[in-house]
Amino acid sequence: MSLPAPKLPRVLRHARSIEAQAFEREDGLWDIDTRITDTKTRVAHLASGDRLPGSPIHDLWLRVTIDTRLTIVDAESVSVAVPYPGYCDSVSPAYKKLIGLNLMRSFRKELRERLAGTAGCTHLTELAGVLPTAAIQAFAGDVLPTGDKGSDEDMTQTPFQLDRCHALRRDGPAVEKYYPRWFIKTITNN
Numbered sequence: 001m002s003l004p005a006p007k008l009p010r011v012l013r014h015a016r017s018i019e020a021q022a023f024e025r026e027d028g029l030w031d032i033d034t035r036i037t038d039t040k041t042r043v044a045h046l047a048s049g050d051r052l053p054g055s056p057i058h059d060l061w062l063r064v065t066i067d068t069r070l071t072i073v074d075a076e077s078v079s080v081a082v083p084y085p086g087y088c089d090s091v092s093p094a095y096k097k098l099i100g101l102n103l104m105r106s107f108r109k110e111l112r113e114r115l116a117g118t119a120g121c122t123h124l125t126e127l128a129g130v131l132p133t134a135a136i137q138a139f140a141g142d143v144l145p146t147g148d149k150g151s152d153e154d155m156t157q158t159p160f161q162l163d164r165c166h167a168l169r170r171d172g173p174a175v176e177k178y179y180p181r182w183f184i185k186t187i188t189n190n
Contacts, residue, residue, distance in 0.1 A: 015039050020130055022138030025065075029073060032134050033063045036127045037081075046083050056081040058123050062095060068143050070103040070135055077124055091121045095128075103132040136160075147179055158182055 016038050023031045038058040044051040051057055059081035065074040075098040082088030097114040101107055108129055115125045140146050140161065147159035162182055167174050176183040 012041050014041070018127065018130060020134035022134060024138075024142070028068070030066050030068075030135070030138060031063055032066065032131055032138065033061065034127050034130060034134065035059070035061050036123055038123075048084050057083055060121070060124050060127060062124055062127050064098060064128075064131060066103065066135060068139070070132075070139075072098045072101050072103070075099055077121075079121070079124075088121060091124070094120050095124060098128065103135050107132050147182075 016036065019035045021033045023033070025031060036058060037056050037060075039054050039056050040051065041053050043053060044055075044057055046057070059079075061078045061080065063076050064072045066072055075095045077092045077095045079089035079092060094115060097119075098111070101110050101114075111125060111128050114120075115128070136144070144160045145157060146161060159179060159182065162168050162175060162179065163170050166172075169175065170182060170184040171186045
């Protein structure tokens with residue numbers, strides 16, 4: 001299922017892709033590699049020169065290395081394509097400021113404080129915003145207990161994902177069905 005068909009004819013003008021991949025390393029750390037690309041379907045007239053249709057205006061990469069407590073122990077970025085070569089791509093060292101941040105403790109707030117505005121690249125900083133959920137998805141079932149393997153009766157602690165979204169609220173029908181041990185009946189439940 002996808003979005004409903006548009007009500008009026010339309011023409012694609014811009015495409016943005018965000019990709020995240022997680023890799024478990026031999027040393028017990030994890031790399032989260034992220035990438036953002038922007039392309040146009042027409043010639044883009046930039047101050048630094050024209051870009052042909054489909055040529056990236058932005059092709060930016062950000063890698064963080066994290067431990068199993070979700071603390072960033074290393075960070076690096078690479079700017080493959082930028083609108084202002086020699087300028088945009090000079091900000092990469094600033095992303096070392098991510099080292100020491102924890103992806104689950106005020107990460108986005110700390111990210112903005114360290115790298116918003118002229119302290120960083122708007123696009124790389126926006127890309128860094130996907131790191132917490134990408135890491136959680138990577139850790140689910142491997143590092144963080146989910147209760148999805150076998151019976152939730154074997155779990156000694158609450159599955160980490162409960163009460164983190166609407167569908168998995170502890171008083172909701174999904175938790176009652178899939179994680180009955182952790183279900184909390186409230187007055188609003190029938």
